[in-house]
Amino acid sequence: MNTHHIIKLCDRCYWDTTTETIKLHNENVPLTSNMRKVLKLLITNYNKPISSIDIFFHIWENFENEYKPRNVRNLISNIRKRIPCLSIVNYYGGSYMLKKNRESHPLFSENLIDILDQAQNGITISDPNQNDNPVIYVNHAFANAFGYTPEEVIGKNCRFLQGDDRNQPALEEIRQAMQAFKDVTVTLRNYHKSGQLIYSEVTISPIFDKKTHKLKYFLGIQKDVTSLQQLIQQIKGMV
Template sequence: MLQNDKQNNNTRHNNEIAPLIYAALDASSAGIIITDNRLPDNPIIYNNKAFERITGYTSDEIIGHNCRFLQAGERKQETREAIREAIDNGIGITVEIRNYKKDGDLFWNELSISPLKNDDGEITHFIGVQNDISLRKNAEEKLMFERLQVEKKINERTENLRLNEEYFNSIIQTIRESLVVLDPDLNVLTVNESFLRTFKVTPSDTVGKQLFDLGNRQWDIDGLRILLETILPTNNPVLDFEVEHDFPHIGKKTMLLNAHRIELEGDYKDRILLAIEDVTDRRSIEKRKDDFLSIASHELKTPLTAIKGYIQLIRRLMPDDNKKLNDVVQKSVSQIERLDKLIVELLDVSKIQSGNLDIHHKNFDFDQMVRDTIEHVQFNSDDHTISLKGSTGVVYNGDETHLSQVVGNLVSNAIKYSPSQKQVHVYLSRLKGHIKFSITDSGVGIEQKDQKKVFDRFYRVGAVKEKFAGMGMGLYICEQIIKQHQGMIWVESELGEGSTFSFTLPIKEQQ
């Protein structure tokens, strides 16, 4: 009786202490993360507010990743090997390492890693504490640089001061896109020849005038005002801001606007460069292509359905002992299924582009859905074995059909792109407010420069498309489905060493 009371008191004590611990961690000015050493790839399962502030990433973008994602493409730092050895040996370590924020900015991180053990002495977690020491490192590097390179710095500054109006204008005129140079009050200082040709104006119609007053105020465009009066003053460059406008003399134009505020010396201090790319024809071609895909996929569906019916009739009528005919029919069925899948993907792409991809939310057993999908893929693949480890234990509220499509696509790709290997590995886990799915193969791998593009529509890696059939739609559809569920999907890969595709889905409170 006394022992039970003691255990109950300990439980209540722990329940009271846990919120205080998390509050203390969130109050820390140092970035803190906790990783789960029992799960594949040691994923992050907790981060405090300071870690989000230092790195610029939100918790949804952090959870489920390995800490190395902060090194971006810089994977050859010697410090990484020291960290890897410390983790393998289960010991603590403090290092200084170059990391990158979400916006790409470099920062120096003083990282301390400590192992956490359970009662059996097993290392279950690692805790990482990081401090941004960029100011100190920058000061050290700046002092060293200035001490060794004073004369060079003076010469470079002197060279920069030689910038003059003729040189400045020559650069502007060589740019093929339409370019406008504005002063801080948005008065036009100069435009290039491309702008004059595209919008059918003369220098006297533009130079010296307020941008929004040009051509009887035909440049008084809401989207352009937002760009120049709201976004740009925050000192952030504006990239690929799309605006559509119907001009009186040249018709409707779709434009990509890029704006940068620059500060030069002397007379050219504080200028705004506005680049205007006319993408009207490109958007028109894309729309025609999307319309064609939509129409073609719908039109192909009807005869394919009829062919399916004929094949089924043939299978019922043909004799069982005609092996050759049976083989031909079976191959026909396989090709029809392949064509049917292609048409479904075309229809999905068409729906996504038109904003009509229907996502139906209902509760379902996430783990069972994954098992059923893997079983179906395994049934059609005799050469590979699909292993499944872990579980989430979550009844998820989402579109089971579409998420099964994502899982099936990732598993099929892992098999397809690792023909010489015989096994792929699927991992399920539940993290802080998320469920995570990962699949690892030992196939051809993907180069770093291609990893962000593999989720683009119709994009296929050059070396892969020469060896493997496909249209580059599957991963694009997967990403769109995961985004519709407020999740994230990504890939980690080394060329020739295989790939790991992962996605996380947030768990709603009621789940």
């Protein structure tokens, strides 16, 4: 079983937390043990400045050593040479900080789907480049709210939740917004698998490819507003 934890540092550059090695373009980067120590310190504190003194004593642990900033400077400069894509910045002179792209954070490669899966609001992603814009991802909150499993929803267009209740003015708002690539928030009458009416506040947003700017997905966020709608109906009935 592969228990190695891999962190992406930059494009095609990965840190293996178990072996404390770096792979750049699939090749192991030769590192001295001091370089490895500094890298580990910077990676575990990414986006946080670490003072040169802290780095020095982290490596040359013996406090009787005289602090020599030049040793740290040289070490950092050698790391930069071996891994040019890494962005180790000098921070206010006396500190160093490993700056990573937002996308390089392990959150993006490993945990993002877990996070979406456990969110409390419904989250759906559809693929408008496929016939009839089917759902390609749905989180558990969405599936559970309507009594389905994610597998039962994937591949369908979300309109199946409306059942036969298709005469809803909000649907025209959705169609127009989607055609114009605009965000839209509406309240829809949807139906649980058991047939029970659920008022759902849905926000649909177009998601574009960052490079080509072409439409890639639609993101849907659903919130059950049944209690609120029932209250509104009651108040309307009173006046």
